[in-house]
Amino acid sequence: MTAAGKHQVSRAETPRRGGRQGRAGIRDVAAAAGVSITTVSDALNGKGRLPDATRRHVREVAERLGYRPSAAARTLRTGKSGLIGLTVTTYGDEPFTFTEFAYFAEMARAATSAALARGYALVILPATSRHDVWSNVALDGTVVIDPSDQDPVVTELVRQGLPVVSDGRPAGTLPVTAWVDNDHRAAVLDLLDHLAAAGARRIGLLTGTTTDTYTRLSTTAYLHWCERVGQAPVYESYPAHDPCAGAVAADRLLARPDRPDAVYGLFDPNGTDLLAAARRYGLRVPEDLLLVCCSESTVYATTEPPITTLSLKPRRIGTAVVQLLIDAIEGVKHDGPVEQVIPTELIVRTSSQRRPPRTTVSPPRSPTGD
Amino acid sequence: MTAAGKHQVSRAETPRRGGRQGRAGIRDVAAAAGVSITTVSDALNGKGRLPDATRRHVREVAERLGYRPSAAARTLRTGKSGLIGLTVTTYGDEPFTFTEFAYFAEMARAATSAALARGYALVILPATSRHDVWSNVALDGTVVIDPSDQDPVVTELVRQGLPVVSDGRPAGTLPVTAWVDNDHRAAVLDLLDHLAAAGARRIGLLTGTTTDTYTRLSTTAYLHWCERVGQAPVYESYPAHDPCAGAVAADRLLARPDRPDAVYGLFDPNGTDLLAAARRYGLRVPEDLLLVCCSESTVYATTEPPITTLSLKPRRIGTAVVQLLIDAIEGVKHDGPVEQVIPTELIVRTSSQRRPPRTTVSPPRSPTGD
DNA sequence: TTGAAAGCGCTAACAG
DNA sequence: CTGTTAGCGCTTTCAA
Numbered sequence: 190m191t192a193a194g195k196h197q198v199s200r201a202e203t204p205r206r207g208g209r210q211g212r213a214g215i216r217d218v219a220a221a222a223g224v225s226i227t228t229v230s231d232a233l234n235g236k237g238r239l240p241d242a243t244r245r246h247v248r249e250v251a252e253r254l255g256y257r258p259s260a261a262a263r264t265l266r267t268g269k270s271g272l273i274g275l276t277v278t279t280y281g282d283e284p285f286t287f288t289e290f291a292y293f294a295e296m297a298r299a300a301t302s303a304a305l306a307r308g309y310a311l312v313i314l315p316a317t318s319r320h321d322v323w324s325n326v327a328l329d330g331t332v333v334i335d336p337s338d339q340d341p342v343v344t345e346l347v348r349q350g351l352p353v354v355s356d357g358r359p360a361g362t363l364p365v366t367a368w369v370d371n372d373h374r375a376a377v378l379d380l381l382d383h384l385a386a387a388g389a390r391r392i393g394l395l396t397g398t399t400t401d402t403y404t405r406l407s408t409t410a411y412l413h414w415c416e417r418v419g420q421a422p423v424y425e426s427y428p429a430h431d432p433c434a435g436a437v438a439a440d441r442l443l444a445r446p447d448r449p450d451a452v453y454g455l456f457d458p459n460g461t462d463l464l465a466a467a468r469r470y471g472l473r474v475p476e477d478l479l480l481v482c483c484s485e486s487t488v489y490a491t492t493e494p495p496i497t498t499l500s501l502k503p504r505r506i507g508t509a510v511v512q513l514l515i516d517a518i519e520g521v522k523h524d525g526p527v528e529q530v531i532p533t534e535l536i537v538r539t540s541s542q543r544r545p546p547r548t549t550v551s552p553p554r555s556p557t558g559d
Numbered sequence: 560m561t562a563a564g565k566h567q568v569s570r571a572e573t574p575r576r577g578g579r580q581g582r583a584g585i586r587d588v589a590a591a592a593g594v595s596i597t598t599v600s601d602a603l604n605g606k607g608r609l610p611d612a613t614r615r616h617v618r619e620v621a622e623r624l625g626y627r628p629s630a631a632a633r634t635l636r637t638g639k640s641g642l643i644g645l646t647v648t649t650y651g652d653e654p655f656t657f658t659e660f661a662y663f664a665e666m667a668r669a670a671t672s673a674a675l676a677r678g679y680a681l682v683i684l685p686a687t688s689r690h691d692v693w694s695n696v697a698l699d700g701t702v703v704i705d706p707s708d709q710d711p712v713v714t715e716l717v718r719q720g721l722p723v724v725s726d727g728r729p730a731g732t733l734p735v736t737a738w739v740d741n742d743h744r745a746a747v748l749d750l751l752d753h754l755a756a757a758g759a760r761r762i763g764l765l766t767g768t769t770t771d772t773y774t775r776l777s778t779t780a781y782l783h784w785c786e787r788v789g790q791a792p793v794y795e796s797y798p799a800h801d802p803c804a805g806a807v808a809a810d811r812l813l814a815r816p817d818r819p820d821a822v823y824g825l826f827d828p829n830g831t832d833l834l835a836a837a838r839r840y841g842l843r844v845p846e847d848l849l850l851v852c853c854s855e856s857t858v859y860a861t862t863e864p865p866i867t868t869l870s871l872k873p874r875r876i877g878t879a880v881v882q883l884l885i886d887a888i889e890g891v892k893h894d895g896p897v898e899q900v901i902p903t904e905l906i907v908r909t910s911s912q913r914r915p916p917r918t919t920v921s922p923p924r925s926p927t928g929d
Numbered sequence: 930t931t932g933a934a935a936g937c938g939c940t941a942a943c944a945g
Numbered sequence: 946c947t948g949t950t951a952g953c954g955c956t957t958t959c960a961a
Contacts, residue, residue: 214939325678597933635953
């Protein structure tokens, strides 16, 4: 073969062997640019020590041919897919409880942003491991929201050697790579103190029947607090995945003979549920009943009255979880522990203040001043 | 080589060449089971005409070794990844507006379920095509929510020969494979008729400044309706991605000298925004002001008063979009058109009825009866 | 009925 | 500085 004809072989209009018509491959680019496929790869990936001219030329040709590298081939070769799994523990029949609470949506959004910013994409996966889908997608790692104790998905993933970071302190000895969580205990204690300071004498709790960490820690904190201040616990539980059940439970709580004069609701919809229940019983908020619920929803800023909420800062959690996971994937070593505690925020509004901050009546005004 | 030693070569404890320790490959299974890799592949994928005994044996060995087929290799070989992209047109800086409205979350959830049920997973992707991530993931097709006219992402995907199904009728000549949408025009006309029947004399509109199809069609329908009944249009627009702006616009609308006696808000938070604004102006709902907004949020069932909402049925849309897309991916032919119109639902509550359905005061009761 | 061999399209050693 | 070569792990003809 003559030197001149070095890569002329497949140049010209040779239309590729099997030639899936349409998409150009790396060899087409190489041929069209008159270089080897290595040079194309290097030029496009910013590797090697090519002269700028070559690099530019190759990029131009690739662009002109509409060349798109095959993600599958790259993944197979490099062992990295750039894909991160996202799983949410399911409560009902649905594969996940995305919408039930604004929390998940917010968290997922932040996680997606953070992943995208570092060149990764999120794949939404079901919480059940038997699903074929899990083995059909090449994952670099996984984010697990609220893993249950002995979670089979986590166990399997770890066995495969994949990094797993959980949102929510893993129960038991679940071997996650890292986790991010709030200090639920502290948050609840603070909040109860806040209610007590606002004049509450008997604080009730609206909680869940599920055994996830969040529910468990929050409820335990409540019981401890009651014990500490010598109040008899007053609470109602319901299956948190069922939105109707929340309203019923709220009603039950306010129907009790030992009716609380303040209530904390663990779940997002509890605010409106409790408000509606209070209305049915002719209870004024905050005069007769103080209200706080854990929620990320902005509607509570404009309810009548606005309701104090505890924010778990899902955005910060989503971001942190993804950073930790990608660090693990890319082998970044962490000095500190692989646990990260995100502070919560109590957003105090009218519903938990016996005396509203301002007693002066403001005229109709633009509400931007919040 | 003796017949007996046929595949003994790599059996024994030969630990694989490069041997990424831990994960077993198809050859390991073949060696351990004393068969060829072809047989393993066939046995595991239910192909070929193997005797049941062989099949069972191979599966057993694979299970014992904890064998997981490489998704990347399979994708490279078959050209199918089982991955579907999901993109949401962005309004602000965030990669997408997931949370802003319950609509997106609901739709995404339904889409995820539907995809999972057919063996596919959803990958969340940014709306901007320049993002590297797009070319880093092997997609079988993409769902695009609310594509803008001439959407570059869609154009590029179609050029690559990938099926694209959009939620929202594509504007202009966007060459999507199929689309699903509501009949926004009919929905708005119906809803305005409903308000007029409830006694509204001057209906106002809270709309957006964006030019997406939903906003445009709804606003146009409103203007047409006004023309038809001879009412002067009364509306305020604001950038829908900014939650604060909504409250301000609601306030502006009710502050007008030609104040409407009924309002339809195009976006999810408008209900609470308008309710708060009405309160500031001392307007009673529904006595002085009838209210309807387009929302999927359940909070409107328990606001004071409950607010009538227009549901776009995001679940049905999400499901339909995914079915259509997977059909296209798998080459299922459709007799009918590739357009699908999902009916909307007007959920009538107190806020749009001059006379509440029941004037009898119910005693405190379980709210399940809804 | 089962196995050998040929790649899918790419990247990473290693030559030249 | 650039090209040749050897696979990544699997599925799929095709031959035995």
